[in-house]
Amino acid sequence: MNIFPSNSQLPIHHLAACFNSTSATYKFYWLLAILDAVQQQQREVEKKQLFASMLSNAWYTVNYFQVSFGQQDLIQSTVRQLKDIEGITIDEQRTQIQNRLVQSENRDTLKLLRHFDNQVPHWFLSPWYPGKGKREIYQLSQSGENQPIYQLHKDRIIIPDDWFNYLTKHIRIIRDFVYWNLSLFLQARNPNVPDIPNKLIKPAMRNSLVKQRKFWDYVIDKNRPLYCIYTGKELYKGRYHVEHFVPYSFVSHDQIWNLIPSDNTFNVSKSNKLPPLEKYFDAFYNMQELALQTYLLDKPNEKLLEDYFYIGTDLRYGLSKEKFYDVINPLVTIASNNGFEFLY
Structure with missing residues (x-):
């Protein structure tokens, strides 16, 4: 043929x-x-x-x-x-x-x-x-x-x-x-x-993160004050960046379980560097769990919650810290092995 x-x-x-x-x-x-x-x-x-x-x-x-x-x-x-x-x-x-x-x-x-x-x-x-x-x-x-x-x-x-x-x-x-x-x-x-x-091909334009920003706007509204896990600065609506915890250049997606709000200036300097998990994972997990519980209580039908299913999360029981670590840790390890540098 x-x-x-x-x-x-x-x-x-x-x-x-x-x-x-x-x-x-x-x-x-x-x-x-x-x-x-x-x-x-x-x-x-x-x-x-x-x-x-x-x-x-x-x-x-x-x-x-x-x-x-x-x-x-x-x-x-x-x-x-x-x-x-x-x-x-x-x-x-x-x-x-x-x-x-x-x-x-x-x-x-x-x-x-x-x-x-x-x-x-x-x-x-x-x-x-x-x-x-x-x-x-x-x-x-x-x-x-x-x-x-x-x-x-x-x-x-x-x-x-x-x-x-x-x-x-x-x-x-x-x-x-x-x-x-x-x-x-x-x-x-x-x-x-x-x-x-x-x-294989550089995208003509990255996807917009408008929906993800609205997601985190609601979390900030309901749980103020919320602080950047990297700088400790307070986060305000319209004055933060939505950032990929594991760099986009490795995961190549915008799923909400890998996105958190962060200080504007820090996000620019972070670029595509990897966050050391021993320093940042606990705070990252806590922010993700807070967001998940906020939506499960107020907006359980939020479409972005479907992203958590892709990493095996049963929303009836919340976000397991151990299972979440088992998702994030291999991604960071493999990315590091492929040449991505750590943030220090």
């Missing part, structure tokens, strides 16, 4: 076979880079542009969500090095990252980009030329034998018209296939990290 739409003029099965054996993310990001070029109507593409596109596509996944790519994968380490070498921020727009890398004349940057030329462009064509070496693959692709998806040259690739038209027509299907397989690849290497698929 063909994974992609069939085409009697092209060996589509070779494209599907590109991901039969993968030990790193190179092939996924290489094809995504090619699709980006096709979307921009580029048939002839400089390799440097493609390598920059690969790294810019991986930028947010590596630097913000800190997903592990595995020990053998150099995309992750390269992205982190380039962030420091080029001084590019974690949340820079992908197109700006790509442009910066393409235009860079820094010797260290150029060396890191050239690394991918040693492996990626020719090995991606292995299904078209099984058993062939690098030099042969270059020669055969330029001659057009077996109708490769692109012709390989020293500093660029050229996409033949038939393949370009096919990729243009089916770009959404192919891109979704790549992301699906990339998410499976990364999930296997991050078995305890939640929501890998939503960590």
Whole structure:
């Protein structure tokens, strides 16, 4: 069965076979880079542009969500090095990252980009030329034998018209296939990290926390004074931030059991750091239990209370401190193992 739409003029099965054996993310990001070029109507593409596109596509996944790519994968380490070498921020727009890398004349940057030329462009064509070496693959692709998806040259690739038209027509299907397989690849290497698929692309806009703010407004109204667990400052309606106890960049959701009100200035400085549980868990639990009991008494049908069910809470008995710790502690431990820093 063909994974992609069939085409009697092209060996589509070779494209599907590109991901039969993968030990790193190179092939996924290489094809995504090619699709980006096709979307921009580029048939002839400089390799440097493609390598920059690969790294810019991986930028947010590596630097913000800190997903592990595995020990053998150099995309992750390269992205982190380039962030420091080029001084590019974690949340820079992908197109700006790509442009910066393409235009860079820094010797260290150029060396890191050239690394991918040693492996990626020719090995991606292995299904078209099984058993062939690098030099042969270059020669055969330029001659057009077996109708490769692109012709390989020293500093660029050229996409033949038939393949370009096919990729243009089916770009959404192919891109979704790549992301699906990339998410499976990364999930296997991050078995305890939640929501890998939503960590592959930087969201255009974060979800609003209006409902969650109204939730905590009511808790503050009913239980004043309420104090920030980090600074001890009193919290007032309209003058606090709704903050993720375990960073959003790890959990990738806005469920109410991980959200509490906090002092405005502290929340900004906390960023995506982890709270040491020995210092903050008791206060975090107490605030969560207070909120839960407030709503169970006054508004037991509040929709946000459903979020507590996702962590196994039986609302008839309130929020068990021991069970709640057993939810939070593994999240903090795994996040720390993945490179998230602690707040001190």
